[in-house]
Amino acid sequence: MSIRRATDAQDAPCIVEYGGRFFGMSSDELYVLRALDGTRTPEEVRRHLASRQGLLVSTREIERFVARLGELGLLEGGEAPAKRDTGLRWSVGLSEAQTYRLCTSALWLVRPATTWAMAVLVVAAVAAVCTQRSTVWNALATGFGFEVLVGIVILGIPTAALHEILHGAALIVQGERPGRLGIGLVGPVTPVMFIDVGRAWALDQVWKRVWVWGAGLMCDLTLAAIGVLWCAAWGTWGHGLAWMIVLTTVWRVVTNVNPLWGGDGADLLSEACKTPAVMGKVAAWLRTLSGRWLVGRIASPTVTPRAVRVAFLATMLYQPIHFGWVSLLVWGVTNTIRSGRFLS
Numbered sequence: 001m002s003i004r005r006a007t008d009a010q011d012a013p014c015i016v017e018y019g020g021r022f023f024g025m026s027s028d029e030l031y032v033l034r035a036l037d038g039t040r041t042p043e044e045v046r047r048h049l050a051s052r053q054g055l056l057v058s059t060r061e062i063e064r065f066v067a068r069l070g071e072l073g074l075l076e077g078g079e080a081p082a083k084r085d086t087g088l089r090w091s092v093g094l095s096e097a098q099t100y101r102l103c104t105s106a107l108w109l110v111r112p113a114t115t116w117a118m119a120v121l122v123v124a125a126v127a128a129v130c131t132q133r134s135t136v137w138n139a140l141a142t143g144f145g146f147e148v149l150v151g152i153v154i155l156g157i158p159t160a161a162l163h164e165i166l167h168g169a170a171l172i173v174q175g176e177r178p179g180r181l182g183i184g185l186v187g188p189v190t191p192v193m194f195i196d197v198g199r200a201w202a203l204d205q206v207w208k209r210v211w212v213w214g215a216g217l218m219c220d221l222t223l224a225a226i227g228v229l230w231c232a233a234w235g236t237w238g239h240g241l242a243w244m245i246v247l248t249t250v251w252r253v254v255t256n257v258n259p260l261w262g263g264d265g266a267d268l269l270s271e272a273c274k275t276p277a278v279m280g281k282v283a284a285w286l287r288t289l290s291g292r293w294l295v296g297r298i299a300s301p302t303v304t305p306r307a308v309r310v311a312f313l314a315t316m317l318y319q320p321i322h323f324g325w326v327s328l329l330v331w332g333v334t335n336t337i338r339s340g341r342f343l344s
C-alpha cells in the first residue's frame, strides 16, 4: 500500500494505492485507517480520534468505515480487491494489450503541436459562431431533419471511441498504461463507452492528471470546431454531416462536463477542489445532511466540508446550463415533428 498527499497542504486528502487501484481518503479517514492496527477496538479508536483531533465520530460510524474498508479489500487478511473497477454493471471490450496498441497509434494526437492546432481550431470555431450567431440560433431553433437525428446516434459511436482513445493516449504519453476500452451499462439501460485511466492517479503532478481527464473533451471540442468551421464556410448550418458532428460532440461535452454523471467533469472537479473522488464525498455529505449515516462510495466516516460544499455548489450551478442545452434540442426536435420534416 502506498500513500501520497494530493497536494502539499498539511490536511490535504491522500491518494492510497493498493493492489493496482486508487482510493481517495481525507486526512481523518487515513488517520482512522492507520489507527486500525488490529489491537485497538472501534471504541478506543473513537476516543483516540476525539482526543487527538477533536473529531466526534460514533463507534457505529467507525464500524461502518471498517466494513467499507473490507468491501474495498483494504483490510489485512481480507479478500484481495478486484484488479479493476469501472463502476459499470456490465461491460464488454478490448483486452488491455489491444487497448494499449490502439491508444499508442493515436499518440500523435496528444503531442504539443497537435494540441496547439486543436486549440486554434476551437478558438476559430468560437469566433465563427459569434459572427454567425443568428444563423446558428435559427438552425438550432427551427429543428432538424430526420436524417440528422439518425446521424447523431450513428456518429455517437466512432466519436465516443476517439474520445476514449485520446484519454488512453494522454495517459501513455505520461508513462502509464490504460486498462480496457469498451462499452458498458450505467444503470439498467444507459450505454456508455469507457476506458480505464485510473492509473492517472499514479501521476504526482496535477497538470498531468488534468491532461488525461481533459483529453477526451479536447477531442470532442476539436471535432465540434471542425464541424462548425465547415458549416460556416459552406453555409450548411442545420443539415448535413458537419452539423451532425457538431450536435453529437457538443452534446457529449455538455453531458460529460456535468459532475453528476461521474465522468470527466467529476474528475476535473476533484482536481479543482483538491479532493480525489469529490462527488463521492458530496454524496456522503448530502446523506449526513439528510440524517442518514451511510459511508460514501469512498469510505467516509467524516467529511471535509469546504471543498465538498464548493463541489456541490459548482455541480448545482452547472445544472441550468445542461438543462438549457437539452431543452434547446427537445425544442428543435419538437419543431421538426411539427413542421412535418420528421417524415419527409
Ligand SMILES: [Zn+2]
Residues within 6 Å of the ligand: 163, 164, 167, 216, 217, 256, 263, 264
Ligand atoms: Zn472522457
